[in-house]
Amino acid sequence: MTIITDKRVVSDLDPFSAEFRADPYRYYAQLRALGPVVWLEKHNIWVVHHYDQVRTVLTDWQRFSNAGGGGLTNYFKDKNWRQPSIILEVDPxxxxxxxxVLMRLFTPGALQKMRTEFTGVADDLISRATERGxxxxxxxxxxxxxxxVFPDAVGMPxxxxxxxxxxxxxxxxxxxxRTPWYDQLLSRAEEVSAWVDAHCERSALTDDGLGAAMYAAADRGEITHAEAKLLVRSFLSAGVDTTIDSIGLCLRALAEHPGQWALLREDPSLARAAFEEATRYDSSSQSLFRTTTEDFEFEGQRLGKHEKVLVLIGSAGRDPLAWEEPDRFDIRRRITRQIGYGAGPHACVAQMMARLEGEVFFRTLAEKVDRLETDGPSELRLHPGLRGLTSLPLVLGGKQ
Known part of the structure; x- marks a missing residue:
């Protein structure tokens, strides 16, 4: 249901509900039909869901701050259970x-080394999976x-x-x-934080990984050694789950679209394009938050200072104003306006590495596997957070 009060467009949709998360795309269409910015009364937050407004909010860090936290909790008003990230939850x-410091990690030489190592891992995993069928x-x-591959590249033994x-x-x-599921997770916060803290120490990392390079930047005085440890922590927390879920969703899309799988199987060089299209079509990062820094008018709505703005990346990826036939999965689509990795100063810093993981995985899959079919229904994770699969039964057949 939607009402308009004092020119404020209001909706009672709950983007964190299991029903919404199970099939967000039909709800995104409903939100896009209401206008460029809507007030969600369930959580007292704004939401943007069209491509253009999503990109505007993500690039305008002066008015839409990251320092307020990437989630529903408002760091300008409430404290979080952990220290804010010095890369993800801070502004220029x-x-x-x-x-x-992080951008300098991804030199051509470093990426080529990763490609070689990633390919070896993918080849082994896919070969063994294909043998099982x-x-x-x-x-x-x-x-x-x-x-x-990701912790290995960072230097975690x-x-x-x-x-x-x-x-x-x-x-x-x-x-x-906050949900009972999340409260149960937080009951382990002290234990988990101690484990992560210990494994981000310089002494816990190999001397030839990305983590060592972050500490080397501290040796040069570019950051402090304490900041180097926090960067390692942020890098590990942001780079593992997102890629896991992105690969899973892309794999499902290929299995459910046999024509697209046939294209990739016949031309494995389309692997990067397939992963790119899947990131648009069904992104693991469906949403981000920004927090307003002042009172101002935006797209005909009056936003107050320190109000939360939900940025629906997943909806922007299906916006018919930005994409032709947005609900069609097409690995030959030419994507020049990718939004799945965010945009602006806080666009995913490790997106080159994530893209490389996806490219290597799906190229190896196309080179080694002929038959790729679903073997029963997949299952989605429905609690708040990233969009990803908990189960994906498949049948694989190797190439002769």
């Missing part, structure tokens, strides 16, 4: 200093690949890394309202 100019893809492919998933759940679960 402080953000520029730390971001510069019928698999549960989330546990056997989607999770193991990023959980191996081989160990039980499952605690990273618990930490990721705590970080991304904070995007929504």
């Amino acid at each position: 100019p402080d953000h520029d200093r730390t971001r510069k 019928r698999i549960e893809a989330v546990s056997e492919l989607v999770l193991p690949f990023p959980m191996k 081989p160990l039980d890394r499952d605690m990273m998933l618990v930490y990721g759940g705590m970080v991304f679960g904070a995007f929504g309202p």
Whole structure:
């Protein structure tokens, strides 16, 4: 139901409900039909959902701040359970200093080294999965690949890394309202924070990974050693779960669109394009938050100071004003206005690495697998946070 009060467009939709999360795209269409910015009375927040307004909010950091937190909790009014990230929850100019350190990690040489290592891991995982034929893809492919290659690249030694998933759940679960599920996660906050803290120490990392390069920047005086440790923590928390879910959603899209899978199988060089299209079509990062820094008018609505603005990236990726046939999954689509990695000064700093993981995984899959079919219904994670799968039964058949 929608009403207009004092020119404020109001909706009672709840973007954090299980019903909404199970099929967000039909609700996105409803929101887009209401206008460029809507007040969600359930949570007392604004929401933007068209491509143009989403990009505007993400790029205008002076009025739409990241320092208020990436989730529903308003850091300008309430404290969080952990110290804010010095890269994800801070605005320029402080953000520029730390971001510069991270951007320098992705040199051509570093990316080529990652490509070689990622390919070896993908080849091994996919070969073994193909031999089994019928698999549960989330546990056997989607999770193991990023959980191996990303921490390895950072320099985390081989160990039980499952605690990273618990930490990721705590970080991304904070995007929504407090629930019994999230409270149960937070009951482990002290234990999990201690584990993450210990494994982000310089002494816990190899001397040839991205983490070591962050500490080297501290040695040069570009950041402090305490900040280097916080950057390692933020890098690990932001880079694992998002890629896991992105690969899972892309894999499902290919399995559910046999014509598109045939295109990729016949031409594995389309792997990067397939991952790019899946990021638009069904992004793991469906939403972000920004917080207003002042009172101002935006798209005919009066926004107050320190009000939360929900930015629906997933809706922007299906906006018919920005994309032709937006509900069609087409790996040959030429994407020049990608929004799945965010935009502006806080666009995903590791997007080159994420894209490389996706490209390597799906290229290897296309080179080694002929048959890719669903083997039963997939299951989505329905609690607040990233969009991702908990189960994806597949049938794989190797190329002769």
